[in-house]
Amino acid sequence: MFFHLIMTGECNLQCTYCYGEAVKDADVGFDDHNIDYSLPKTINYHIEDLKKFCLQDPECVLTFYGGEPLLCTEQIKEIMNRVPAKYFMVQTNGLLLDQLESEYVNRLHTILVSLDGDETLTDHYRGKGTFRKVIRNLEQIQNNGFKGELIARMTVAEQTNLYKQVTWLLDNNEFSFNSVHWQLNAGFWRDYDRRDFKKWLQISYNPCIRRLCNHWANQMEKTGSVPRLYPFLGIADSLINGEKTLLRCGSGWKNYTIQTDGNITPCPAMWGMKKHYVGNILYGSPTKLKQIHVDEPCNSCDILGICGGRCLYANMTKRWTQNQYSLVCNSVRKLIAAVTENMPRITRFLKTGKLSKEDFSFIKYNGCEIIP
Ligand code: SF4
Ligand code: SF4
Numbered sequence: 001m002f003f004h005l006i007m008t009g010e011c012n013l014q015c016t017y018c019y020g021e022a023v024k025d026a027d028v029g030f031d032d033h034n035i036d037y038s039l040p041k042t043i044n045y046h047i048e049d050l051k052k053f054c055l056q057d058p059e060c061v062l063t064f065y066g067g068e069p070l071l072c073t074e075q076i077k078e079i080m081n082r083v084p085a086k087y088f089m090v091q092t093n094g095l096l097l098d099q100l101e102s103e104y105v106n107r108l109h110t111i112l113v114s115l116d117g118d119e120t121l122t123d124h125y126r127g128k129g130t131f132r133k134v135i136r137n138l139e140q141i142q143n144n145g146f147k148g149e150l151i152a153r154m155t156v157a158e159q160t161n162l163y164k165q166v167t168w169l170l171d172n173n174e175f176s177f178n179s180v181h182w183q184l185n186a187g188f189w190r191d192y193d194r195r196d197f198k199k200w201l202q203i204s205y206n207p208c209i210r211r212l213c214n215h216w217a218n219q220m221e222k223t224g225s226v227p228r229l230y231p232f233l234g235i236a237d238s239l240i241n242g243e244k245t246l247l248r249c250g251s252g253w254k255n256y257t258i259q260t261d262g263n264i265t266p267c268p269a270m271w272g273m274k275k276h277y278v279g280n281i282l283y284g285s286p287t288k289l290k291q292i293h294v295d296e297p298c299n300s301c302d303i304l305g306i307c308g309g310r311c312l313y314a315n316m317t318k319r320w321t322q323n324q325y326s327l328v329c330n331s332v333r334k335l336i337a338a339v340t341e342n343m344p345r346i347t348r349f350l351k352t353g354k355l356s357k358e359d360f361s362f363i364k365y366n367g368c369e370i371i372p
Helices: 016-024 047-055 069-082 119-126 130-143 162-170 197-223 230-241 312-317 322-351
Strands: 002-006 061-065 087-092 110-114 149-156 179-184 255-258 263-265
Touching: 002 069, 016 119, 047 069, 061 069, 069 087, 110 130, 119 130, 149 162, 162 179, 162 197, 179 230, 197 230, 197 322, 230 322
Parallel strands: 002 061, 002 255, 061 087, 087 110, 110 149, 149 179
Antiparallel strands: 255 263
């Protein structure tokens, strides 16, 4: 099982699509979700209890999460010293990566670092100077011996040209990534009416998906390796193996979140939603937690088996109306169609031995939600 450990609810950035939207949404409550607004700022459970909880599952993977988890380096080190997880991962904005000693950084299996693309775009969304500081830290951890997977985790919204930014992240003079995941800023806040989402999706994002997917397959042909563009990778892996999927981020069935008070929720975005708690590290068992799955409209959707339902949080909280959200679903269809169109080429690469099935495999539920 996979667990996000919320180390703190605090963050050292005020990104437009997270903090900015939260401020604008402050008066739009979640009354029907029975929110606990008094959660401890940092973990207040005993690490020994977390250890006992994880020991019940030899496959237990822990991902440090926040807020910004690296505001809590001492607790992270203590957990890494005492809890025998199969892997440790972190999802971070990268600003404090230089604060965690390399003996710990180098034990991380995966680092997901929030970057939205090049310097101009990242600093636009995340604040001036963010990009430069993060890149300096990434260079430092690599120089200090980090050999795990480093994933650029983009949030994409109206200022993003997806094709331009993803291809830049894959190949540039500053710091190139082999692994990129992107997530649409959609359905998270009651923000639809104050945005230009529909127009951007139609004239920019959707066309970019197809172009980028073709570029992805071209790169395979050219280099004989598979760039780890997670939205494409996850769908292609399912198509190659003929698998149906449940929610691809794993929330509510394979991937849960442990809050700072030890209560367990299906996903990090459901922090404090008492109605959806599924247990506590003191009395829950990692492999026997209650499962929660997406509801309508996904249950009646003809592509549920390949989409998986996109986002349990969006499905449950319905911050966007069905009409508004259908734009996102339409875009999911275009993503799946783009990968499907490239499958004959990919099948040929597999048949001729240019690529193997393993080139498309990845650790599922590693924090990449696959369906943006
Ligand atoms: S495309 Fe939309 S409705 Fe269909 S399964 Fe995915 S999120 Fe649910
Ligand atoms: S995709 Fe939705 S349900 Fe899954 S982790 Fe992200 S917010 Fe939670």
